[in-house]
Amino acid sequence: MFNRGPVSVQNAGPSAAGLPRFMTAAPGQAASGLGPDAREATQLAILFIEDSLADFTLMRAVLVDAGLNVSAQCVDTETTMRQALAERAWDAIISDHSLPTFSGLRALKVAKEVGFRGPFLIVSGAIGEETAVEAMRAGADDYVMKNNLRRLPPALERGLREVQTRDQRQRAETALASAHDQLNAVFSATPVALFAISRERTVTMWSPACEDLTGLGSTDTLSRSFALPSQPDTWKLLTLIAPALDGTEVRGLPFSIETKGENRELLVSASPLSGSPPSGCVVALSDVTHLAHAQAELSRSESQLRELSRHTERVRENERAELAREIHDDLGALVTRIRADLALARRRSREKETAQLLDEAEQMVASLGEAISRIARAMRPPVLDFGIVAAIEWQARDFAQHTGITVNVHTNQDDLALELEQSIAVFRIFQEALTNVFKHAQATRVDVDLFADDSTLSLEVRDNGIGLSSDSLRKRTSFGLRGMMERVHGLGGWMDIGGSPQTGTPPFRGTTLMISIPLNPPTLSLPGGKSPHHEPEDQE
Ligand SMILES: Nc1ncnc2c1ncn2[C@@H]1O[C@H](COP(=O)(O)OP(=O)(O)OP(=O)(O)O)[C@@H](O)[C@H]1O
Ligand SMILES: [Mg+2]
Structure with a gap:
């Protein structure tokens, strides 16, 4: 020892x-x-x-x-x-x-x-x-x-x-318990309603958010066959998540449910659990009711805004046309009478000096008459009188004459019977596109394609100028492109403008503007060569 x-x-x-x-x-x-x-x-x-x-x-x-x-x-x-x-x-x-x-x-x-x-x-x-x-x-x-x-x-x-x-x-048990704790915490904290069901449709997990959404607590659901308060809802949801029970992810499918008398808009996602076939699936229901309401509200106010803008445009065009008519009829008639009187006075005048003065006055009044015609024409879009195709061709010629920029118009139509609002919108867009070419592009040539079939009208304006940057489209004080966009959207169409900025010497790739609008009711393309309307003259 x-x-x-x-x-x-x-x-x-x-x-x-x-x-x-x-x-x-x-x-x-x-x-x-x-x-x-x-x-x-x-x-x-x-x-x-x-x-x-x-x-x-x-x-x-x-x-x-x-x-x-x-x-x-x-x-x-x-x-x-x-x-x-x-x-x-x-x-x-x-x-x-x-x-x-x-x-x-x-x-x-x-x-x-x-x-x-x-x-x-x-x-x-x-x-x-x-x-x-x-x-x-x-x-x-x-x-x-x-x-x-x-x-x-x-x-x-x-x-x-x-x-x-x-x-x-x-160690494994501790890890499992911790994973379980974390899962529980996620389950309790997430605002998304999460639940899991087995292949046999028995509920194996039910998060607190599910209770808010369905009114059913975990005691009503856990270990029981999956059932929502309404049987059609149950069947519909089971149909939506069925692919997950066969191993395919389900992502963001829309589903609505009525809880406590209130309709809730949901997005359903489901992931299969392990196993082949899967032992079940986990389902996430995201409540997007507020989002859906906000979206509906937004598109309502957008369409109201669009309607207002269309209305304002209509009023403006009407006023302009009215004014143009008055200028033409009243002032035009007055100018004609003054010219006649001056001519008479000129004939009767004995004094050479007075006759010369009357000559000059008559010339000035003639210029005034031309100015009045020009103003009246600018205010009253020629589409009102000649139809969109002729008006576009006339505008292109007028632009080329005044700017020296070559404009080629290609079209597959002799005439198009558009609604007046459509015609005016397309014409004003074309005018602004040409104005932009003159103001910004430094181009020497513009190609215009105006095509239409039974359902769509498209207008493309390509210049060979310096192009534009994406910043150009965000200028706070520029309204031309915004106005075009508004008009196109107001008619249910779309618009695209493209062209990267270029520097150095020509040739440049330029800028291309495209619009497309649906033609409803379908357009009537008149057969034969020329428009039944008379061609707009470059008349003064
Ligand atoms: N064809 C083009 N070539 C080059 N740049 C262009 C062309 N068209 C438009 N831009 C650019 O896009 C910008 C926005 O054009 P937008 O028509 O909206 O406004 P703006 O012409 O500057 O002013 P306004 O409000 O008088 O029309 C222009 O300032 C210009 O920089
Ligand atoms: Mg402009």
């Missing part, structure tokens, strides 16, 4: 605090037990609780003989055991069952108390079956009789393996 303090045999380096060092072995080594090489490589720190030096030496020798690389210390009192446990980490504890001032069961208690997680084996010269059972119940991993120490190495190795398995399971 020896009890003169702890005995250490073979020095082992310190290992990870609190963890059995065996656990730090490379994966695979410990998990599958110790192979011959691993036995050599992995040093096991073993704390013996034994009062007999001979027994301690013998047990250590048995372990070493079995090929284990052992670093051992032997203690025989509770105090020295606690000290040893505090000083370093141990892979295993092998304890005698009965010592003079200590016992295996007490040692086991101490080991548990300090959180020792490695295997604890009890070795005894004589241990009754009852005591053995008690030791195992208390948490010992095995017990070995001193007269059969051959069992010690395999018992130790099995203990180490079991502890490792236990530890892995505990």
Whole structure:
């Protein structure tokens, strides 16, 4: 017997605090037990609780003989055991069952108390079956009789393996519990209603947001067959998510549901759960009711705005036409009478000086008449009189004459019976497009394509100028392009303008403006060569 303090045999380096060092072995080594090489490589720190030096030496020798690389210390009192446990980490504890001032069961208690997680084996010269059972119940991993120490190495190795398995399971359980907690937190926090159903349509998860949306709580739904308050809604939703139960994602399908007398607009997404076929699916219902209302409100006010703008345009065009008529009829008639009077006065005048003055006055009045005609024509779009095709051709010629820029008009129509509003819009857009070419493009040539079929009219204006940047389209003080856009949208069509900015010397790629508007009711293309209307003259 020896009890003169702890005995250490073979020095082992310190290992990870609190963890059995065996656990730090490379994966695979410990998990599958110790192979011959691993036995050599992995040093096991073993704390013996034994009062007999001979027994301690013998047990250590048995372990070493079995090929284990052992670093051992032997203690025989509770105090020295606690000290040893505090000083370093141990892979295993092998304890005698009965010592003079200590016992295996007490040692086991101490080991548990300090959180020792490695295997604890009890070795005894004589241990009754009852005591053995008690030791195992208390948490010992095995017990070995001193007269059969051959069992010690395999018992130790099995203990180490079991502890490792236990530890892995505990880690997996902790990870699982944490994942579960996180999932629960996401489930509770998300404003999106989430639920999961099995292939058999049994509800397996039901988030609090589902309750807000459907009025059904988890007690009404969990572990039951999926059912919304209304049966048609149930069937419709099950139909929408059916692909997910066959393994195909479902993304953002519209669905509406009535809850507490209120209609809710939803988007449904569903993801299959693992398995082939999937064991079920997780469904997300996003409430987009507010968005849908806001969108409806927005498009309502957009169409009101558009209607207002169309109305304003109509009023403006009417006023202009009215004014043009008055200028033409009243002022025009007046000018004609003044010219006649002046001519008469000129004929009757005897004095040369007076006759010259009357000549000049008559010329001025003639110029005034031309100006009045020009103004009246500019105010009253020629489409009103000649139809869109002739008006476009006339405008192109007029523009070319005044600017020196060549304009080529191509069309597949001799005339188009558009609604007046459509004609005026297309004509005004064309006028603004030409004005822009003159003001900004530095072009020498413009090509105009005016095409129409039964359903659509398209107008394309291409210049060979310097092009335009995307910034040009965002100028705060420019209204030409915006006005065009408004007119086109007002007629249910679309507009596109393109051309990147170019510098240096020509030829440039220029700018292309395209508009397309639906023709409803269908246009009437008059057969034959020329328009039934008379051609607008460049009359003054
Ligand atoms: N054919 C073109 N070639 C080059 N730049 C152009 C052309 N058409 C338009 N732009 C550019 O786009 C900008 C916006 O044109 P928009 O017609 O909207 O306004 P604006 O002509 O400048 O002014 P306004 O309000 O009098 O029409 C112009 O300032 C110009 O920079
Ligand atoms: Mg402009």
